[in-house]
Amino acid sequence: ADTSAEGTTGASDAEIKLGYVPSTMNNPFWQAILDGINEEIDGQSVSVQTVDPQADQSKMNDMVGDLIASGVNAIILGPYDTTGVQPALQAAADAGIPVINIDTPVDDLDLVETVVASDNKKAGALVAEDMMSRLDEGSDIAVINCPSGQACIQRLEGFKEEAGDYFNIVQELDGKGELATSLTLAEDILQSNPDLKAIFGVNDPMALGAVQALAAHPEMSDVLVYGVDGSPDGKAAIKDGTMAGTGAQSPNKIGHEAAKAALDVLDGKEVEKDIVVDTFLVTKDNVDEYGTDGWQ
Amino acid sequence: MVEQMVEDELLVEPVRTTEPVSPMSAKTSRVIVEMRDIVKTFPGVKALTNVHLTLHSGEVLGLLGENGAGKSTLMNVLGGVFKPDSGTIRIDGEEVQFNGVLDSQSKGIAFVHQELALEPFLTVAENVFIGRELKNGVGFVSQREMVAQSKQYLDMVGLEVSPNQLVNSLSMGQQQMIEIAKALSLNAKVIVLDEPTSSLSEKEVEDLFRVVRKLKAQGMGIIYISHKMSEIFDLTDNVMIMRDGTYINTVVTSATDEDELVRMMVGRDVENYYCRVFNTPGETALSVKNYVCNPWRKPVDFEVRRGEVLGFYGLIGSGRSELLESIMGFRDGGSGEVYVFGEQVSDKTDPIRMHGLGLALVPEDRKTEGLFLFNDIRFNSSIASLHEFISKLRVNNHKETQIAQHAVDSLNIKVPSLESKVGNLSGGNQQKVVLGKWLATNPKILILDEPTRGIDVGAKAEIYRIINSLASDGVAVIMISSELNEVMNMSDRMAVMRGGEISAVLERDEFNQDKILKYALG
Amino acid sequence: MKIQTKVLDRLEDIPVVGSVAKVVKANMGILIGFLVLLVFLSIFAENFLSWANIVNLMRSVSTNAILAIGVMLSIMLAGIDLTCGALVALSGVVAVLSMSQFGMPLPVALLFGIAIGLVVGLLNGVIIAYTGIHPFVVTLAMQSICRGAAYLAAGGKPVTVRNEAFTALGNGYLGPIPLPVIYMLVLFFLLYLLLNKTRLGRHIYALGGNPTAAKYSGINVTRVKVFVWAVSGLLAAFAGVVLASRMSSGQPTSGVGYETDAIAAAVIGGTSMYGGVGRTSGVFIGVLIIGMISNGLNLLHVNSFWQYVIKGIIIIVAVYFDMRKNKGNVRTGF
Amino acid sequence: MKIQTKVLDRLEDIPVVGSVAKVVKANMGILIGFLVLLVFLSIFAENFLSWANIVNLMRSVSTNAILAIGVMLSIMLAGIDLTCGALVALSGVVAVLSMSQFGMPLPVALLFGIAIGLVVGLLNGVIIAYTGIHPFVVTLAMQSICRGAAYLAAGGKPVTVRNEAFTALGNGYLGPIPLPVIYMLVLFFLLYLLLNKTRLGRHIYALGGNPTAAKYSGINVTRVKVFVWAVSGLLAAFAGVVLASRMSSGQPTSGVGYETDAIAAAVIGGTSMYGGVGRTSGVFIGVLIIGMISNGLNLLHVNSFWQYVIKGIIIIVAVYFDMRKNKGNVRTGF
């Protein structure tokens, strides 16, 4: 079944080796994609090799080198930086290894077989839309962002494009993508903005930090908290009513689609250049459809 | 304490001569160094008050004074380490301002500091040329050249170590010789030796004196600080005396005697220098059998009884410190039988256990082994006897002060207050603090490693008196010393060491300088 | 400054006033910085002095405070503890998993979470004491190990538990005061007792001041080192469990870089990186300053990026002032 | 081990063999660790010894190597440099912005990027030398400042530039060897010259070994300190510019935690945190070991969480072996 990877030696014929290159393994989102990949290849003689670039594009490039050296047949890659990933893609191309681009499209799409992505911008836009439907124009809102991740930057961009000047963003702080840090920030935000109407946590852990902070402020229980991800914990909070909504992605589905595309490419089949995985909003109304046990 | 200092000052009105006498031996010589009206204050301490110093070429000027009199401070001013508050320094008649050690060096002043200041991880050769590394044609450091040249200076002081050896593997005495070699290599006009022999024994002292006399003959000026009177009389042409940061007098060595010097220095007579009452020793306190510090050493045996002083004499590097530190458990790798009051201590001894059994060791190197330089006297003198005043979350401050005050009083430590930082004390006063710390623990077996290193005559007598009274009280004392007189006068018995072995254990009636040196030199 | 100091010297003789005066005198440099910051924020940051914000501030500094106590002890030995941030994550994960996965009762789960910190701390201490490897290296390596262990235990994602009692541990109040603040105050009091009222405390100062002399003074150097790192591990784990309770979940990613803030607090509070010097009261003020920088700047709506810059500057300035005030008493061996 | 050492002693007298023998002897401990790792990976990790992987490995260690040189120097003074990771980000952003935003020509932009490192390094050095604040604190605070500055300059997101020549700087080859590897080798050679052939090198050893003695010997202590931190800043900026070139973009988030790997490499390579001890060859091997751990574990398909654990363990073991071998030559003041 090994056709397009002549460039790599040492890969045993009996098995196909896929390389999985997330932005970081320290985020459940990427873990959920891996779960999807593993489900897809279950029962086939395919193995997945994962590396952890720890949210560092140059490390990612080096690790793609490691994967090429170790003789993988195809690589599923979610870039940390869409420009900086170029040398890694080039190296893979030079070695004749196809790359399936996931999560965020890279700059040079010629170097990847296909893009399997849920639209980060759209996730932000969906949150903005729902928030606008529930709050008056000019309401004070705060954002807990994680400017070190490009996905977060895009989500916030989508949010701001959709919302325009509708809201008064009183504060935008760096929650480092992490719950405990965001908890402290949210507490400070609540102190200094008594008229706050909503907090937008650009991923679910940051939103959950805001939820925890609000728990200690019953007088501000009407503040709406939004996240993006659709993580199990996020959905549980929505079910509880402590979180208003989350722009849900389907990492699981991304994993499935990406693995499928990789195997198709290795089989010599045509694949679609752009595989869009839907992004949608989870609120109290539809949370039960998705359940709170896992990702969707 | 403070009152006491005042009292001392009142005892004798110092004889102040404005014009120091010139050396009679060198009528033709010129003045190389002239320091006038030097004042230096530290926070809370006036270390120097209008001090003068004149040094001629070809002169060896002894500098004498009690601990804390300001000798090192004066030399540090000359060496560019401290900037004086006021006063002038002339070198060869030209007034100079030193902004650092390099300035002073470039004016031809070499300085052997009281405290060793070598680079542990550089070789002997590199240490000799530190700061003035020799270069080759390309401008790179020339290791070869430095090794060759340093060899020459090592030979000069008679030190047999390889120039390529790392300094951290040398004993204190050897390091002191390297400091001297380093000073020689500067080819200076003036060489300052601040207590250079404090951890040297007779043989090395002789080597050093030979070198100093040679330099003197070449017209170099030498300032020599020491608390050892015999050395002062052996070596110096003139002696300058300081007390409490003031200039007292300069006298011609050959026209004075020890008593006069001591009187000028201390402000009173010191009697009963070596006061030792010999009693019949009691039971055996510490007994060591078949002991080796290192697998490659021959085993040693010795014992010390209650109420006696066992002296340990040997040349530098003969392994005295090593042996006793190993027995106390401060060094790894020792093995043999050690009995304390008849009870065998397991082969591998550990210091805490030994302390528990009533042993105490006053270490040789006060700076690294003895003191907490950044803490005050109170802390330093009580740290080994905390159980006396701290228990169950209660601190008996009164008792703590008592311990510290007792050390200060009984050893006559010169300090502004118990809260003074030990690091700011003069070398001799630091030594007393270390001693005080261990005396406070009331040890049953006391090991003293060079206890009078850097201690002035007055205080030395004080320490001898304390050793004597400890012995009388039944304490077993082991005293390591490089000063033959001290060991001969204070010990009941003497172990002489050579090359890591005990070459002889002599009874008091066998003490004889030639015999001892024969065992020490082999 | 001379005059104030003299006045304080006199005051020291009066009983209660005396100890306050002592504390003030010892912390003169840093106290001035603290007051400047306090006055500035009171004027410019709305709500800064509101009770709600004070409670909020105190609660938010509590984690850093607990870590800072352990880290300060390690710094006093001229060492450091870089493991504590990762331990916060590991202990939280372990405590939560003990309940959610293995169904242990709350007290057992807490004990487990804290025990893991003690074990890691002991390991740090033993390696440092017996091998002579520098604490920086040992605790850095252990940080990596603990972080990995936290991810492995949690499977790379947050683990959650629903348990009222557990949640109360970090979110409850004693009267008007949040529980974490109570923990913090109790621990500072214990630190005070340790450093000022016990032999072990003296031994810590001695060992930090001069390790060789400490050995020659008959101090059980090994035991003191093991104790310090073990306590630091224990405290980090305790902080981790409390934090997990506040989040009702164990997050393997939490605590990244916490050691940095703890070190900053200790050092601003006058603990010397050369060892042998440190004051309980100083560290407390240091913790408050670090907390106030972030809380105050947030209240002032300062952008996160500027906050990094400002925080860096304040740290240098604060340490500089503390050193100037204590000139001569503080080592600048460097 | 006794016997090998003796054989090596003899070999030292033979010209070329001599210097190799010296290097081998000095690095005995760590070389054994290195060889064990090498043999292990060669056997178990497929393709580990392939030319492609070796090139990849060498290129990927080059950033850490360049940082490790500066960090090593700071550690040799018993200090540390924690700023370098943040400087990698700042200098990359500055270089890229100089071109993309301000339209500067490439050489000027490069100069700018590197100059910022020199300035920051000088600032570190001056503060350390003149105030006596511990390098850990100064460089930690500066890390925060630089990180903030990088975010502010870049506006929080990566900045990109299309410039062939710039890209070639990090991605080009000299014959079969990637340019970053060349840079690394040249810099190691310069480090060797500095430490072994110049006065300044001696002074670095001296200052690290015993600051008092260095002062008494008339060494310009201030200048040595300023030099060391300035060089470290310069090197970090250079590494940052090369890294930015490799990614054709300046990333304000890059370089997080790089100082950790640089410290680990320096220390594994026998640099003593107590100062005064360090070898060029040792650091080179240290850098390779750190790189091989990550590369090798990836080739061995080890889960990334386990990698944290394994890396921590390897660091402790490697440093331990190095210390055992050099017993007596290395201070274990601690």
Ligand SMILES: Nc1ncnc2c1ncn2[C@@H]1O[C@H](COP(=O)(O)OP(=O)(O)OP(=O)(O)O)[C@@H](O)[C@H]1O
């Ligand atoms: N750096 C310093 N800070 C404060 N006080 C100091 C400092 N250096 C020395 N002193 C004080 O200055 C006085 C003179 O000290 P100095 O070291 O010159 O004495 P000394 O004559 O050399 O004594 P010794 O014989 O013990 O070496 C002492 O009282 C000492 O405490």
Ligand SMILES: Nc1ncnc2c1ncn2[C@@H]1O[C@H](COP(=O)(O)OP(=O)(O)OP(=O)(O)O)[C@@H](O)[C@H]1O
């Ligand atoms: N730290 C060390 N490392 C290696 N060798 C040492 C060390 N300390 C001492 N030595 C060696 O051990 C031998 C004995 O030294 P020791 O200090 O015990 O001698 P000593 O008789 O006390 O002489 P000194 O008066 O010089 O202190 C010397 O040859 C010395 O070179």
Ligand SMILES: [Mg+2]
């Ligand atoms: Mg002196």
Ligand SMILES: [Mg+2]
């Ligand atoms: Mg000795």
